[in-house]
Amino acid sequence: MKSRTHPALTAWAWLTYAFLYLPILVLVVFSFNDSKFGATWAGFTTKWYGVLFAREDVREAVLNTLLVAVTSTAVSTVLGTLIGFGLWRYDFRWRTPLTFLLVMPIVIPDVVMGVMFLMFYAIVRGLLERSGWTYENGFWTVMFAHVTFQISYVALTVRSRLAGYGRELEEAAADLGASPIQSFRQVILPLALPGVLGGALLAFTLSLDDFVVTYFTSGSGFKTLPVLIYTAVKKGVTPDINALSTLLILFTVLAILVANVLLRPRKERA
Amino acid sequence: MTVRRFLATLGPGVVWLAAFLVVPAVIMFGYSLLTRTDLAQVGGPWTLENWQRVFGYDALFREWIPDNLRVLWRSLWLAALSTLLCVLMGYPLAFFIARQDDRRKNLLLLLLIIPFWTNFLIRVYAWILILRPFGLVPSMTATFLGMVYAFLPFFVLPVYASVEKVDWRLLEAAQDLGAPPTRAFMSGVFPQTLPGLVAGILLTFIPALGMFVVSDILGGAKTALIGNLVQNQFGQAGDWPYGSALSFLLMGVVLLGLWLYARTAGQKGLEELL
Numbered sequence: 001m002k003s004r005t006h007p008a009l010t011a012w013a014w015l016t017y018a019f020l021y022l023p024i025l026v027l028v029v030f031s032f033n034d035s036k037f038g039a040t041w042a043g044f045t046t047k048w049y050g051v052l053f054a055r056e057d058v059r060e061a062v063l064n065t066l067l068v069a070v071t072s073t074a075v076s077t078v079l080g081t082l083i084g085f086g087l088w089r090y091d092f093r094w095r096t097p098l099t100f101l102l103v104m105p106i107v108i109p110d111v112v113m114g115v116m117f118l119m120f121y122a123i124v125r126g127l128l129e130r131s132g133w134t135y136e137n138g139f140w141t142v143m144f145a146h147v148t149f150q151i152s153y154v155a156l157t158v159r160s161r162l163a164g165y166g167r168e169l170e171e172a173a174a175d176l177g178a179s180p181i182q183s184f185r186q187v188i189l190p191l192a193l194p195g196v197l198g199g200a201l202l203a204f205t206l207s208l209d210d211f212v213v214t215y216f217t218s219g220s221g222f223k224t225l226p227v228l229i230y231t232a233v234k235k236g237v238t239p240d241i242n243a244l245s246t247l248l249i250l251f252t253v254l255a256i257l258v259a260n261v262l263l264r265p266r267k268e269r270a
Numbered sequence: 271m272t273v274r275r276f277l278a279t280l281g282p283g284v285v286w287l288a289a290f291l292v293v294p295a296v297i298m299f300g301y302s303l304l305t306r307t308d309l310a311q312v313g314g315p316w317t318l319e320n321w322q323r324v325f326g327y328d329a330l331f332r333e334w335i336p337d338n339l340r341v342l343w344r345s346l347w348l349a350a351l352s353t354l355l356c357v358l359m360g361y362p363l364a365f366f367i368a369r370q371d372d373r374r375k376n377l378l379l380l381l382l383i384i385p386f387w388t389n390f391l392i393r394v395y396a397w398i399l400i401l402r403p404f405g406l407v408p409s410m411t412a413t414f415l416g417m418v419y420a421f422l423p424f425f426v427l428p429v430y431a432s433v434e435k436v437d438w439r440l441l442e443a444a445q446d447l448g449a450p451p452t453r454a455f456m457s458g459v460f461p462q463t464l465p466g467l468v469a470g471i472l473l474t475f476i477p478a479l480g481m482f483v484v485s486d487i488l489g490g491a492k493t494a495l496i497g498n499l500v501q502n503q504f505g506q507a508g509d510w511p512y513g514s515a516l517s518f519l520l521m522g523v524v525l526l527g528l529w530l531y532a533r534t535a536g537q538k539g540l541e542e543l544l
Contacts, residue, residue, distance in 0.1 A: 010366065020382070020422065079282050101292070111481075112500065151286065180278075229392060245389070249388050
């Protein structure tokens with residue numbers, strides 16, 4: 001393709017990239033700053049990384065975040081894939097209402113989703129307490145809430161992946177003697193797999209990064225990394241949070257590079 | 271479709287969404303008709319007061335005090351302005367990326383996605399470090415900057431997807447027919463990027479409208495935007511019924527916008543978008 005672009009366009013693009021990377025650069029630089037109160041440079045140090053690794057709450061938050069992300073992604077991928085498949089395979093009367101329902105978690109502002117869950121869980125707790133049960137907001141409430149917004153993304157990704165295929169596929173499989181379950185597992189699922197994996201990856205990322213819904217559903221004893229960072233930001237950030245950010249950025253870049261290397265050979269074959 | 275087939279495919283997901291989405295929405299509607307009794311406690315009598323308050327009528331003073339309509343207006347305005355700046359910065363950027371050779375294109379896309387995968391709060395917080403020396407935190411300007419920064423990748427990606435698919439022959443055809451560059455672009459290329467542009471605008475505008483984190487961290491004020499107003503009712507103010515009514519207002523504005531879009535673009539447009 002033509003790689004010549006107008007100099008003004010090139011300059012504009014690099015300025016935009018600079019805008020995107022300026023804060024990240026600042027964070028990385030400040031994580032090595034030997035001053036507890038931020039804005040002035042007091043010399044190079046790596047001590048904040050030591051401080052960070054000594055923090056048990058950070059370790060626990062990382063673990064909580066991963067636990068919620070893995071569990072909720074697993075549940076929502078199964079439910080979402082089945083919905084995506086059902087939308088592709090069957091005609092039914094309330095197709096439009098169901099599509100509408102699936103779109104809701106994507107378009108409702110997350111703060112509204114968050115407070116909706118807050119009230120819902122309060123009512124559920126009230127009802128359960130009446131029957132002698134009790135629970136605290138924590139892992140389960142956060143996980144259920146994450147699944148709820150993840151389902152839509154998985155279902156719509158799977159549906160659009162299957163959209164190119166005709167339903168004759170299933171009929172052909174049935175003619176060849178496959179049971180519905182066999183045809184789903186051996187014919188449909190392999191075809192839908194890129195959509196399923198893409199949806200799962202999206203769901204996982206959304207869960208890792210979610211702050212708002214988690215904030216309203218997590219209660220006081222259960223913190224994920226975004227919630228911990230929010231608390232830190234509100235209290236006034238200490239340099240160890242800069243170190244944490246730097247590590248997270250580093251981790252993201254590594255993950256993307258690894259994914260790129262893993263995906264490249266497949267791309268060339270295709 | 272038989273019941274058995276339904277239960278085996280759509281069933282579990284639909285039941286889940288009914289339990290965790292429809293029921294909470296109904297509960298929220300119920301709350302919006304109740305009264306705050308004690309701090310964060312809710313009870314009877316049933317009342318329309320919260321809804322009146324949302325639209326600016328103060329039952330206590332028996333007069334119109336449309337403070338939160340003002341907040342809503344400010345939120346709409348700020349979201350629109352952030353979206354506009356995203357368009358100005360991101361639209362040319364999408365063209366720049368699309369016109370590189372394949373290797374550079376992938377690298378540039380990667381560079382766009384890396385900040386997008388870095389924790390949102392951290393990226394917003396970093397602006398405090400940058401803006402503090404200029405005395406800009408907390409302020410509305412900082413909020414605005416933070417919003418543009420947070421949503422720019424969301425905007426560029428869908429626009430890029432449609433610029434990628436542009437049929438450049440139409441541009442050449444327009445030029446061959448003697449159209450000046452601007453005209454050739456507007457009639458030959460711009461319409462082809464429209465679906466991506468609209469998708470990008472919605473992906474920027476909707477979250478910007480409901481945003482409370484950026485204004486919370488960079489803006490300082492507690493009730494600066496409609497999102498903050500909602501959050502505050504469930505936090506410090508402890509007025510869940512009023513917060514519920516406000517949530518419906520926010521949701522209503524978003525749905526109204528989508529409905530208007532669907533009407534102009536048609537059902538297909540909305541489905542393509544999602």
